[in-house]
Amino acid sequence: KQEVTQIPAALSVPEGENLVLNCSFTDSAIYNLQWFRQDPGKGLTSLLLIQSSQREQTSGRLNASLDKSSGRSTLYIAASQPGDSATYLCAVRRSNSGYALNFGKGTSLLVTP
Amino acid sequence: DAGVIQSPRHEVTEMGQEVTLRCKPISGHNSLFWYRQTMMRGLELLIYFNNNVPIDDSGMPEDRFSAKMPNASFSTLKIQPSEPRDSAVYFCASSPGVVETQYFGPGTRLLVL
Numbered sequence: 001k002q003e004v005t006q007i008p009a010a011l012s013v014p015e016g017e018n019l020v021l022n023c024s025f026t027d028s029a030i031y032n033l034q035w036f037r038q039d040p041g042k043g044l045t046s047l048l049l050i051q052s053s054q055r056e057q058t059s060g061r062l063n064a065s066l067d068k069s070s071g072r073s074t075l076y077i078a079a080s081q082p083g084d085s086a087t088y089l090c091a092v093r094r095s096n097s098g099y100a101l102n103f104g105k106g107t108s109l110l111v112t113p
Numbered sequence: 114d115a116g117v118i119q120s121p122r123h124e125v126t127e128m129g130q131e132v133t134l135r136c137k138p139i140s141g142h143n144s145l146f147w148y149r150q151t152m153m154r155g156l157e158l159l160i161y162f163n164n165n166v167p168i169d170d171s172g173m174p175e176d177r178f179s180a181k182m183p184n185a186s187f188s189t190l191k192i193q194p195s196e197p198r199d200s201a202v203y204f205c206a207s208s209p210g211v212v213e214t215q216y217f218g219p220g221t222r223l224l225v226l
Contacts, residue, residue, distance in 0.1 A: 031212060043117070043204055043217035089156070099144065099168070099211045103156035 002027045004092055006104035013080055014112050021075040021107045023090030028068050031093040035064050035075050038087045038106065047088075048075070052095070080111045117218035119205050125224045131193040134221045137186055138207030146215060147180055147190050148204040156204070162188065163211060195225045 003026040013019050023033070032051045036044040048057045048064040050073070056065040063076040077084060087108045091101040118137040126132055138145050147159040160170040165182045173180070177196070182188040192199055202222050206215040 034214070036217075041219075041222075043219045044206075046214045046216070049214055091156075093212065099146075099161050099163075100158055101156075101215065105155040 002030075002092055002094055002102040004090060004102050004104040006088075006090055006107050008107060009105070010108040010110075012110040012112065015080060015082060017080050018076070018078050019080055019109075021077070021088050021090075021109070023073040023075070023104055025071045025073075025092045025102070027094070028071050029095045030068060031095040033064075033066055033073050033093070034091045034101070035062075035073075036089045036091060038089060044089065082111050082113050085109055085111050117205055117207055117216055119203075119218035119221050121221060122219060123222045123224075125226065126195055127226050128196055129194045131191065132195045132199075132223060132225075134190040134203050134205075134223070136188045136190070136205030136218060138188070138205070139216055140186065142207035142209050142216070143185070144208045144211050144215075145182060145188055146206040146208075147188070148206065150202045150204060150220070159190070195223075197225045199223065200225050
């Protein structure tokens with residue numbers, strides 16, 4: 001069974017800092033990996049999707065990397081802002097059942113002014 | 114498009130009562146997913162529909178849970194009878210294709226007393 005772990009569970013940083021969120025998974029046979037953002041009381045918003053053949057994806061201040069062989073992904077947020085405060089979830093799609101996403105429990109990020 | 118619509122947003126009920134959660138997916142999406150989110154277990158896939166047909170319901174916790182998708186624009190998740198351990202946030206998500214990005218609704222926060 002695919003296990004997805006996110007460390008740290010919570011993180012507080014001052015505005016302007018660059019930061020890295022970590023995601024690890026136990027089964028390297030993945031189809032793709034997604035990073036989501038969840039704001040309190042709201043649903044999930046997809047931030048970045050990395051296919052298994054890719055090493056990284058970038059969107060604005062966000063950069064996600066994937067090392068499938070070691071079972072790791074990182075989400076890099078540059079020049080953090082208070083509006084980045086949210087919970088960030090990593091989800092892995094297994095290659096043998098393409099629809100199923102296995103989610104980590106998330107990293108709760110607080111960016112203080 | 115309005116995105117994925119869920120109703121109600123909040124539901125408080127007493128143990129033993131029937132609960133029905135509703136979802137309207139994004140028009141044109143052929144895949145629909147129901148998830149449950151708790152602090153202990155994180156986000157778990159309950160059931161997946163493709164073209165209105167249930168493909169995988171292995172995540173449905175027990176016979177008290179049932180889901181239907183009578184047409185491409187409507188799905189329900191029913192719990193009968195409800196129990197306190199069913200308290201969670203239930204999300205509906207849809208996607209244009211089975212391995213494409215999933216778009217989440219705002220969720221229904223269920224509390225069973």
